[in-house]
Amino acid sequence: MRDMELAKVDLSAGHSDLENWAGNWIWRAVHCLANSTDFNPSPKWIAQRLNITVENAVDALEGLERLKMIERNGSTFKVVTDWVKLGPSEIDRRHLLFQHSKIALQLITKLKAHDKYGCEILLGKKELISKYGSRFKALYNEMREEGVRSGGTDVIASEVSFMVLTGTEGQRGEQ
Amino acid sequence: MTKRPLGELIAILLKSQRKTQSQIVQVLGWPHCQLNRFLNGHGDLSCSNFVSLLKELGIDIEKQLQAKLKKHTDIDDASIETTADCVQYILQDLDSVSRQTLLRTFAWASDLGSRRKMPSKVSEILKRETNSI
Numbered sequence: 001m002r003d004m005e006l007a008k009v010d011l012s013a014g015h016s017d018l019e020n021w022a023g024n025w026i027w028r029a030v031h032c033l034a035n036s037t038d039f040n041p042s043p044k045w046i047a048q049r050l051n052i053t054v055e056n057a058v059d060a061l062e063g064l065e066r067l068k069m070i071e072r073n074g075s076t077f078k079v080v081t082d083w084v085k086l087g088p089s090e091i092d093r094r095h096l097l098f099q100h101s102k103i104a105l106q107l108i109t110k111l112k113a114h115d116k117y118g119c120e121i122l123l124g125k126k127e128l129i130s131k132y133g134s135r136f137k138a139l140y141n142e143m144r145e146e147g148v149r150s151g152g153t154d155v156i157a158s159e160v161s162f163m164v165l166t167g168t169e170g171q172r173g174e175q
Numbered sequence: 176m177t178k179r180p181l182g183e184l185i186a187i188l189l190k191s192q193r194k195t196q197s198q199i200v201q202v203l204g205w206p207h208c209q210l211n212r213f214l215n216g217h218g219d220l221s222c223s224n225f226v227s228l229l230k231e232l233g234i235d236i237e238k239q240l241q242a243k244l245k246k247h248t249d250i251d252d253a254s255i256e257t258t259a260d261c262v263q264y265i266l267q268d269l270d271s272v273s274r275q276t277l278l279r280t281f282a283w284a285s286d287l288g289s290r291r292k293m294p295s296k297v298s299e300i301l302k303r304e305t306n307s308i
Contacts, residue, residue: 023272024308053306059223066204102276106308109283 017063023102025110026052029155030060034070034079036153041076050155104159121165129162136160186214188232203227275305 021027029050033039040046043057050057061077064070070077111117140158147156179187189199196214200207205224212218220228226236255264266274282301285293 020272023276026308055222056307058221062221062224068204098273102273105276105280109279 017067019099020059020063021067021069022099024060025103025106025157026050026056027060027063028103029157030057031064031069031079032155034064034077035082035148036155037151038153039076100161104161107157107159110157126164129164133162180216182214182216185228185232189214192232194232199228199231202231272308275308279305279308 021031030046033046033049041061043054043061046052046057046061047054061070065072065077069079069081071080189196196207196210199205200210203210203224209218209220209224210228213220229236255261266277269277278301282293282298282305
């Protein structure tokens with residue numbers, strides 16, 4: 001699977017497709033679902049699986065196709081790009097946080113009482129965040145690979161973020 | 176006067192702008208047949224595709240809608256006095272997905288933390304207003 005090359009994408013220009021992908025859980029979830037062994041390209045099937053409207057399912061499929069993340073393969077779709085790296089080297093940090101805030105909040109509202117969630121507040125130096133942040137990424141990759149190996153068909157979402165609570169905003173870096 | 180189908184009107188607009196179907200589908204990333212079917216009245220376009228097509232032809236529906244809404248919802252800074260005013264000010268300034276995300280978060284938090292069940296009217300309106308996420 002090739003990664004999509006992104007060079008300083010312009011996410012500030014209205015409702016671009018990439019903005020929808022970055023800030024709307026539905027597009028990401030449909031992208032993920034397209035990898036499932038039981039994937040059915042019918043928008044009605046997708047809508048039922050994700051508990052969304054058929055219109056949202058159609059919108060997501062068409063948008064992902066325009067972004068070349070999926071492409072038509074006979075009567076179905078196949079995933080062309082497995083993931084898109086959207087980090088500070090691709091877009092302005094502030095806008096990246098803005099997009100993340102939307103997805104993070106949308107996912108939080110999906111939490112039910114019996115789900116797993118947690119919060120940790122600890123002491124350390126901020127370098128700890130980079131060190132352990134990469135371990136979390138590696139864990140997600142492990143989780144993803146095991147999910148594929150086991151033939152899992154549920155779409156699972158997780159959100160993680162780290163922030164330093166002490167110091168002024170200037171000391172913590174630009175907001 | 177006979178009302179022309181939308182596809183026909185768009186075809187006329189295309190010609191008037193000396194644009195070809197190939198040019199349009201290349202920019203929008205569509206299969207050629209999709210536009211052709213629509214222009215010839217043999218197929219429909221989804222709402223978002225139609226909006227993208229119009230934008231490519233110089234008609235920005237979203238911008239026009241936002242401009243119209245802004246006229247009706249713009250809050251004068253001096254008239255902001257209550258928390259409700261502040262919330263309305265913040266909400267009006269956000270893009271659609273951000274606004275829906277915040278509304279959905281309010282509803283979810285209220286459902287978890289409120290001692291009262293949300294009135295069905297409120298649930299229905301919020302569900303309708305957050306139907307893109």
